[in-house]
Amino acid sequence: HLSLMASILNPNVTIEDDRTGLDIETIRRAVLDNLFYIQGKFPAIATKHDFYMALAYTVRDRLLQRWLNSVQTNLKKDVKSVAYLSAEFLVGPHLGNNLINLDIYQQVEQAIKESGLNLQELIDTEEEPGLGNGGLGRLAACYLDSLSSLEIPAIGYGIRYEFGIFDQHIQDGWQVEITDKWLQYGNPWEIARPESSVMVNFGGRTEAYTDDHGAFRVRWIPEYVVKGIPYDTPILGYKVNTANTLRLWRSEACESFNFERFNQGDYYGAVDSKVHSENLCKVLYPNDEPIQGKELRLQQQYFFVCCSLQDMIRTHLIENSSLDNFDQLWAIQLNDTHPAVAVAELMRLLVDVHHYEWEPAWQITENTFGYTNHTLLPEALEKWPLSIFGRLLPRLLEIIYEINNRFLERVRIKFPDNGSKMSSLSIIDESDDKYVRMANLACIGSHRINGVAQLHSELLKETILHDFYALFPEKFTNVTNGVTPRRWMVLSNPRLTELITQKIGNRWINHLDELKQLEQFVDDASFRSQWRQVKQEVKQDLAKYIEKKVGIVVNPASLFDVQVKRIHEYKRQHLNVLHIITLYNRLKHNPNLDIPPRTFIFGGKAAPGYFMAKRIIKLITSVGDVINNDPDLKDRLKVVFLPDYNVTLGQRVYPAADLSEQISTAGKEASGTGNMKFSLNGALTIGTLDGANVEIREEVGAENFFLFGLTTPQVAEVKSHGYYPRGHYDSNEELRGVLDLISCGFFSRGNRELLQPIVDNLLYDDPYLLLADYQSYINSQEEVSEAYKDQERWSRMSILNVARMGKFSSDRSIQEYCDNIWKVQPVSIKLQAYNQENA
Ligand code: CR1
Structure with a gap:
């Protein structure tokens, strides 16, 4: 370690440069300096976490001047x-986001590489x-x-x-x-x-x-x-x-x-x-x-x-x-x-x-x-x-x-x-x-x-x-x-960011309306193929992660159908499951059915005291156990429950989705924001007229959105007449087949009690109208499958979704709060005093 010591003890940069400089060499030296003086380690004995800490302090140093100046200015x-x-x-996690906002991602990536490390691995170390x-x-x-x-x-x-x-573990299918x-x-x-x-x-x-x-x-x-x-x-x-x-x-x-x-x-x-x-x-x-x-x-x-x-x-x-x-x-x-x-x-x-x-x-x-x-x-x-x-x-x-x-x-x-x-x-x-x-x-x-x-x-x-x-x-x-395009696109989906920026420059990152310009490339076949290529690569990454985390092998060419959010009856993860079982039954009865293979991906935590939500997790994992291991299906359906859904996992999942499930009972989801993150990353939405889905559909165009289900007034109407869910069960043979399969213990190794509370709730109460919306949902899912078969059409729809997401930047939301509620003005921060040249 003598050479390292020498370089630390004989720096030919000043302390100030070491703490503010943005060039690769200064950053590399600063990380080693922090590793030594803050973590108390040499590279040879440092853990990944030590390097993460050293880099985090390096980045924080570069933030401090801006921060203190901002605080001072705000006091005026x-x-x-x-x-x-x-x-x-x-x-x-802060590290990746700060690198993006400081605009030093590339330099830091290089500096870290020169130290024989991988930046993404350090970013992933952050708790x-x-x-x-x-x-x-x-x-x-x-x-x-x-x-x-x-x-x-x-x-x-x-x-x-x-x-x-809490961190969520899944044991024997339970949270x-x-x-x-x-x-x-x-x-x-x-x-x-x-x-x-x-x-x-x-x-x-x-x-x-x-x-x-x-x-x-x-x-x-x-x-x-x-x-x-x-x-x-x-x-x-x-x-x-x-x-x-x-x-x-x-x-x-x-x-x-x-x-x-x-x-x-x-x-x-x-x-x-x-x-x-x-x-x-x-x-x-x-x-x-x-x-x-x-x-x-x-x-x-x-x-x-x-x-x-x-x-x-x-x-x-x-x-x-x-x-x-x-x-x-x-x-x-x-x-x-x-x-x-x-x-x-x-x-x-x-x-x-x-x-x-x-x-x-x-x-x-x-x-x-x-x-x-x-x-x-x-x-x-x-x-x-x-x-x-x-x-x-x-x-x-x-x-x-x-x-x-x-x-x-x-x-x-x-x-x-x-x-x-x-x-x-x-x-x-x-x-x-x-x-x-x-x-x-x-x-x-x-x-x-x-x-x-x-x-x-x-x-x-x-x-x-x-x-x-x-x-x-x-x-x-x-x-x-709205959602921030910095974390939910630039940081989480660098491939798509790169492709878009090649075409329209990078102003869209803080002027999201500029994504509109992508519309002019929708008829360009080579652009569409690049677009698909990006999605494919991101899906491969997620497929690897899934295999590593839960040991399920999924086909990256299958349709990634994703529902990630808190588990709640009104969000209707169990309606999604009813569709999965419907497809399962169809494929069992007709192995030649021509539908694209699908991977259903779920993630979300249940409140620890919420009985029904915990049962819904068990339903998903149980159905997955049967379907994933049924040789008759020849891997055409897979069901994955990703444990511990959080911001970090969201950053992996949104970019890889083809289909975004936004299927709450109309009138129950105030807005939703996951819906925006999916669409911004090129997923198409299947959804009800609820929350911000209504405005997303308005923006992307009805022809680029898979709509189903009762509207809010229709929900009220159904309820006012004394909703009778059992009627749907009696009159819909396919639905009956699905519920009966759950009831008879098929997904629970013969245990009829395990999942029965869910079935009973649907048959005798169904406060969120799953049975009323079932057929409409199934029909809409058929349209999804048809659309996905035509990859050129799907790509067009996907590009138009992204191009028309400008409204859903949190920059737009905040501008509205500033103008209509807070009456506040921007104040630009001047960096004073030392190291102006690095500012
Ligand atoms: C809503 O359920 C909305 C977010 C953010 C949630 C969701 O639809 O997108 O707020 N509400 O506005 C909530 O957590 C306590 O209420």
Whole structure:
């Protein structure tokens, strides 16, 4: 190692160059330097993970100047910032994305190669931060990428869960949950900022007092206090200097608070409270939509909201003499109702701490907040038992009562003598047990309320938020979701990125509408053949991965039919299975049937307590076991359940898909965002008129989309007449054959009990109308098979899908939030001081 030592000890570059230089040689040296000084290893004894860490620090160094400059700029007096409050940020691995956004992927690839390593392998070493469940958390991450790429001053606030979403193992076909210890080997992307810690009250009581000026005030005497410590991660934009902050809070015991107890000799008592405080942000609740009213979850919500608002106020007061202009310098977005307690907390901080009168405080609050709703499922609407809420957050409950009283007074004027309106609008649900309804608090406290796709925003106004819409129609708007093309195309699908860029240049990467230009090549046979070639290569990669992971050999020339998302009855993975069994039966009866071979690929986690979702996983794996091993089929059908679906796996799967399954019951999926990632990567969609599918179909053209199923009004219609699923079973012979095959234990080694709960649910309840949509789905799948047989036609459709996906960039979504909700402007970041030449 002497030569290495010599090169480290005698560098002919300055320290600054070593930490900012972007040329291959400097990067190569910096990685070795970090390997030595941070990981404490020589190359000869370093693990892959050591090299990953050394490279991650090398990249972080190159981000820091942009980051610090952005943070400084965002503090300025005249700069309005967005604060995105979210209990989840499913950011995915940072390394690859930062290389893309810094625009140094090639140099780093070369530098790593020269050290005898492979960049992709190092990228794959990164443990992904699974700080979210699904679409809602991933959307927050796409939005951070777009905020930075559009140079919007912004900060994401959330919770630094010690354990993220569980790792899913599949044992004997069942899901098994394993703790996600994502921090165990260290996180090079975050920087702790203990100097910016804040205190959060819980429990206790409130007390009225008169201040020095004779004013009536209230103070909160808490039972215990928890300390929040911020951990910051830079979020760099694409080829810009803006690097915003993702600030996640970790809880710790407030030592001084229990000092007295400690001094009295109650050492264990004091340490016990430490354990209690640190449990607060231990683990992410693994439920995607229906959240249960667990007290610890309410603690998490209040904890991060309280920390974040104090943090905003502190930074505001650095440059401003009062909070009078708080709403002019901050736009706070509530990502669903999880942070909705912020409405009451900002009022508390303004009134109790900063001594504002109620009315001006309320003006500031309402002007500051916007609320995004992400679901219509009634079981997902958050409500907290009044007893829990009042015990944990006594002062906030008082404030909520005050907000509610004043609000209901206005309602009474607008709708006199309308008791049912009053009770549906009230923040307090008084039906039987009393609850605090978080959606009501969010609606009352925000100046804008939006859904996440056109259909969803319309349904909000017609259904769950109908009475709020009648009261303040001007608050309601829509922002259709989007996804970042940086992660979901450039990083995950380099081959297609390259092909597209060869044809139309690279402006599409941050101006996604420019993909339109691909339309001019749709009739070019050689382009179509290149297009197919790319898809083929990506499918081969996935086929290798599948074989390695689950030992199933799949044919890369078969149609890759993919459904990856959380397992949920409304998403109807089991409808997909009914189609698979239908094909199986057809092929068994008619081995000469002319249909293209298909590989069905599933991935997704079930909430650990969700019985039916776990059975659906067992259904998929059981059907797979039989079909994959049936020699009669001659490998024409394969069924794969990929364990542990997450962002990293999504990056492998979307590019390799031919067909995207978006088959939720109409009116149930608020938007969907996987649907966009598939289509952007050239998969065709089979789907219902639900969520953003409606707009995707509008954009790509009805002729390039496989539509099936009841519409939302038809679903309502069927239900209103007393839906009788059994009727479909009785009248549809093929469907009957499918359900009977499951019932008789054919897929469960003769065990008739195992999968019967699914069949019974469909026959006697079928709340998501699988049986009603079955035939339409099968018919549409036949069209898919026909289209796939004609590869030239399929390629045309695929190219047109990609060419017309411009609307679904999260850059477009964020631009709409900026213009219509936040009223914020971009601020370009100038790099000052040292190493201008590398900037
Ligand atoms: C919705 O189910 C949507 C994402 C992001 C989910 C999905 O359709 O794409 O939000 N909702 O907007 C959710 O997680 C708590 O609600």
